[in-house]
Amino acid sequence: MRRETQLELIDRINVHRSDGRGTDTAATSMRIPTSDYTDPERFDRERRLLTKAPTLVGLSGMLPKPDTFAVVDLAGRSVVLTRDRDGVVHGLLNVCSHRGAEVADGCGSAARLSCPYHGWTYYLDGSLAAQRRTEYFDDAEARGLTPVAVAERDGMIWVSADPQTQIGDDLTRGAEDELRSFDLGSYRLFGTRSFGRRLNWKLAIDTFMEAYHVGVLHRETLDPMIYSDYALFDPFGDHGRMVSPRRSIDELDETARAEWSLLPHATILWYFQPNTVFIYQQDHAQVYRANPGPTADECVLDVSLYVPPNNLRSERHWQRNLDLLVEVTDTEDFSTMAGAQRGFHTGAHDSLVFGRNEPALQH
Numbered sequence: 001m002r003r004e005t006q007l008e009l010i011d012r013i014n015v016h017r018s019d020g021r022g023t024d025t026a027a028t029s030m031r032i033p034t035s036d037y038t039d040p041e042r043f044d045r046e047r048r049l050l051t052k053a054p055t056l057v058g059l060s061g062m063l064p065k066p067d068t069f070a071v072v073d074l075a076g077r078s079v080v081l082t083r084d085r086d087g088v089v090h091g092l093l094n095v096c097s098h099r100g101a102e103v104a105d106g107c108g109s110a111a112r113l114s115c116p117y118h119g120w121t122y123y124l125d126g127s128l129a130a131q132r133r134t135e136y137f138d139d140a141e142a143r144g145l146t147p148v149a150v151a152e153r154d155g156m157i158w159v160s161a162d163p164q165t166q167i168g169d170d171l172t173r174g175a176e177d178e179l180r181s182f183d184l185g186s187y188r189l190f191g192t193r194s195f196g197r198r199l200n201w202k203l204a205i206d207t208f209m210e211a212y213h214v215g216v217l218h219r220e221t222l223d224p225m226i227y228s229d230y231a232l233f234d235p236f237g238d239h240g241r242m243v244s245p246r247r248s249i250d251e252l253d254e255t256a257r258a259e260w261s262l263l264p265h266a267t268i269l270w271y272f273q274p275n276t277v278f279i280y281q282q283d284h285a286q287v288y289r290a291n292p293g294p295t296a297d298e299c300v301l302d303v304s305l306y307v308p309p310n311n312l313r314s315e316r317h318w319q320r321n322l323d324l325l326v327e328v329t330d331t332e333d334f335s336t337m338a339g340a341q342r343g344f345h346t347g348a349h350d351s352l353v354f355g356r357n358e359p360a361l362q363h
């Protein structure tokens with residue numbers, strides 16, 4: 001992040017701290033229907049959108065070298081991401097052209113994908129490498145896996161699960177320079193956890209989109225480190241960025257502006273449409289993706305931790321870090337949201353309210 005941007009953001013935090021306004025605000029509070037989280041028809045429309053929209057699924061480190069692959073799910077559509085021997089990333093629907101079996105599972109290294117059903121194999125660009133007993137098949141034209149649009153930009157991998165969708169240039173809606181400055185392409189994927197929970201996929205995203213709850217829900221865990229006021233919000237088109245200062249920001253020497261840096265003293269969170277939250281933390285990065293489950297009341301969460309190069313931390317440190325961030329978000333955020341999801345079905349309230357102090361949610 002450019003120094004001028006960091007200084008600007010610190011100045012904005014300081015205005016909030018000194019004049020008691022607290023946090024960036026929207027003009028008015030906003031009501032939304034509770035049914036947005038429960039209505040099956042709306043949910044079906046959302047799922048269709050989620051298979052089409054270009055989606056940030058991870059950093060380049062999820063395909064760490066040539067001849068690697070990783071399977072991702074986009075609203076129920078399985079996509080194989082590959083990095084071929086030339087380093088080029090491909091997105092392929094995970095559907096064998098023989099009789100439809102999924103050709104890959106999980107992630108790993110391979111020069112070809114081999115279908116587990118009858119053993120047809122594919123090169124990592126999706127073209128058919130070999131049909132076992134090819135003499136029994138009369139098609140003149142060998143069919144490969146179906147490609148989908150994929151883009152690797154500034155260390156981030158975006159994909160759509162719809163073969164008709166094109167990916168344009170404006171993926172991050174003006175945040176390119178800022179994101180490029182983090183050199184995310186050099187980060188290594190430490191680990192990913194996936195787990196299903198009984199809450200609407202949007203509720204899982206919502207829990208990241210305000211710092212208002214930090215002082216209450218995370219009183220014991222995050223509040224000692226992070227201010228629940230003073231959060232900044234900036235839209236980037238339909239994406240958005242929140243900055244939550246850590247309490248250590250109090251240590252900045254007011255007289256030494258030339259030495260100020262925001263990054264050690266803030267959690268910087270981007271929401272990328274449609275369902276990804278990317279968090280830059282002092283010494284690592286996290287990617288959360290909330291996939292819709294089979295019904296409006298279920299979702300599957302993917303949590304990944306990425307580690308910058310040349311850091312001196314041990315593997316145990318990162319393991320503890322991943323365990324802790326899953327534990328805090330799961331036992332505190334997601335379990336509270338599962339309660340909200342149950343409550344939506346009681347008819348207690350036909351709407352909810354996003355306060356003026358929750359501008360990212362409103363956005």
Ligand code: FES
Nearest residue numbers: 096098099115118
């Ligand atoms: S379905 Fe893949 S080889 Fe038959």
Ligand SMILES: [Fe+2]
Nearest residue numbers: 207208218333
């Ligand atoms: Fe939270």
